[in-house]
Amino acid sequence: MTTHDASRTPLSPTPRTTLTRAKERGVADRAALDAVLDAGLVCHLGVLLGGSPVVLPTIYGRLGDTLYLHGSTGAGNMRAAIDTDISLSVTHVDGLVYARSAMHFSMNFRSAVIRGRATLVTDEAERTAALRAIVEQAAPGSWDRVRPPNRKEMAATMVLALDLTEASVKVRTGGPNDDTADIATGGVWAGVLPLRQVWGEPIDADNLEPGLDVPADVLARVTPVAVG
Amino acid sequence: MTTHDASRTPLSPTPRTTLTRAKERGVADRAALDAVLDAGLVCHLGVLLGGSPVVLPTIYGRLGDTLYLHGSTGAGNMRAAIDTDISLSVTHVDGLVYARSAMHFSMNFRSAVIRGRATLVTDEAERTAALRAIVEQAAPGSWDRVRPPNRKEMAATMVLALDLTEASVKVRTGGPNDDTADIATGGVWAGVLPLRQVWGEPIDADNLEPGLDVPADVLARVTPVAVG
Numbered sequence: 389m390t391t392h393d394a395s396r397t398p399l400s401p402t403p404r405t406t407l408t409r410a411k412e413r414g415v416a417d418r419a420a421l422d423a424v425l426d427a428g429l430v431c432h433l434g435v436l437l438g439g440s441p442v443v444l445p446t447i448y449g450r451l452g453d454t455l456y457l458h459g460s461t462g463a464g465n466m467r468a469a470i471d472t473d474i475s476l477s478v479t480h481v482d483g484l485v486y487a488r489s490a491m492h493f494s495m496n497f498r499s500a501v502i503r504g505r506a507t508l509v510t511d512e513a514e515r516t517a518a519l520r521a522i523v524e525q526a527a528p529g530s531w532d533r534v535r536p537p538n539r540k541e542m543a544a545t546m547v548l549a550l551d552l553t554e555a556s557v558k559v560r561t562g563g564p565n566d567d568t569a570d571i572a573t574g575g576v577w578a579g580v581l582p583l584r585q586v587w588g589e590p591i592d593a594d595n596l597e598p599g600l601d602v603p604a605d606v607l608a609r610v611t612p613v614a615v616g
Numbered sequence: 617m618t619t620h621d622a623s624r625t626p627l628s629p630t631p632r633t634t635l636t637r638a639k640e641r642g643v644a645d646r647a648a649l650d651a652v653l654d655a656g657l658v659c660h661l662g663v664l665l666g667g668s669p670v671v672l673p674t675i676y677g678r679l680g681d682t683l684y685l686h687g688s689t690g691a692g693n694m695r696a697a698i699d700t701d702i703s704l705s706v707t708h709v710d711g712l713v714y715a716r717s718a719m720h721f722s723m724n725f726r727s728a729v730i731r732g733r734a735t736l737v738t739d740e741a742e743r744t745a746a747l748r749a750i751v752e753q754a755a756p757g758s759w760d761r762v763r764p765p766n767r768k769e770m771a772a773t774m775v776l777a778l779d780l781t782e783a784s785v786k787v788r789t790g791g792p793n794d795d796t797a798d799i800a801t802g803g804v805w806a807g808v809l810p811l812r813q814v815w816g817e818p819i820d821a822d823n824l825e826p827g828l829d830v831p832a833d834v835l836a837r838v839t840p841v842a843v844g
Contacts, residue, residue, distance in 0.1 A: 432660035
């Protein structure tokens with residue numbers, strides 16, 4: 389069971405926050421989990437190292453009910469995760485909530501927290517599918533254009549799988565939840581400052597040969613200049 | 617000692633990656649750590665719950681060599697962290713690195729990983745200073761404008777401190793590190809798609825009284841429309 393109790397922190401449950409667990413989920417809840425995961429670039433992975441947790445950023449991919457991670461076969465952090473309980477979180481910050489009192493400052497966000505046992509993927513077809521999912525998560529449309537992993541690269545790479553059964557999703561939207569007395573007192577601006585990620589213009593590699601256009605899937609990601 | 621070995625993952629050390637440990641750091645390394653932390657809005661906190669790690673997003677503040685977290689006195693996750701080893705990471709993704717082969721896709725990023733023992737802060741002056749640091753980290757310039765925490769709020773809030781001694785910073789910049797053979801083969805676009813966070817236009821709270829202007833510190837955060 390994933391507890392995600394952080395009430396009174398700025399990433400806290402509020403009347404406008406939904407907290408769902410995949411174990412009890414309906415279609416909508418599962419869709420919410422997938423939406424948070426599929427919109428992410430990086431997760432933060434928590435593993436036990438020498439009895440203490442360590443949190444590391446890494447990329448990931450999802451195929452159905454399985455989340456995949458990868459790393460070098462020489463990476464101690466990843467090896468330590470095999471057949472142990474791990475946790476990972478994907479968080480999008482959508483805005484900062486300015487309140488009339490210090491303790492009601494908050495953030496609008498979408499986050500997923502997953503817990504479960506990481507298993508080493510050994511089937512070569514699943515390993516390749518997982519690596520494809522990871523690359524496509526970061527760079528949609530790229531896999532079919534580039535050289536796939538060769539035998540040496542596959543041998544040097546470990547792939548871990550994590551079931552999405554034990555997951556929670558939290559979403560906060562909307563304005564500040566100020567105390568009635570502070571609203572009545574007035575005189576302090578309150579509201580939301582929206583935040584979002586934007587992709588800039590692609591930059592050719594220094595050693596790119598002349599005459600190669602930026603692929604359409606890369607250009608399609610570039611955020612239009614109008615920011616809102 | 618913080619190991620941060622994730623070689624061959626897209627958040628991996630490369631020739632252009634610096635890996636530093638605060639224990640061995642010079643002034644420049646410590647400045648790099650502070651820069652990553654001070655630019656962040658959310659950290660991912662890893663704590664042990666029932667013997668397994670759980671990773672949760674939360675906000676934080678820094679004062680000198682101490683990082684502060686806060687939560688409700690009723691929050692099990694935060695209570696579980698007291699006097700135990702925890703870890704947290706702050707990560708900024710600066711761009712996606714498109715390579716000529718699948719396994720060389722990467723991200724440009726700045727990340728800090730901290731490990732250490734969380735202690736409960738009991739001194740009221742330090743607690744208030746920590747909460748101020750946390751609010752100012754998220755919303756610089758706000759603390760002095762808003763109602764400070766009252767006695768009831770302070771009683772319901774726990775503040776945790778984490779020493780920054782055991783920290784690592786990783787930074788990746790630049791283009792893809794493709795294999796020579798893949799560069800020679802050519803025909804595949806490679807480069808970087810920059811990513812950044814932009815603040816949009818402030819949105820007044822629904823219940824804001826008329827005639828209150830958006831404060832200058834909020835307006836100053838709004839990202840100019842030109843994206844690049």
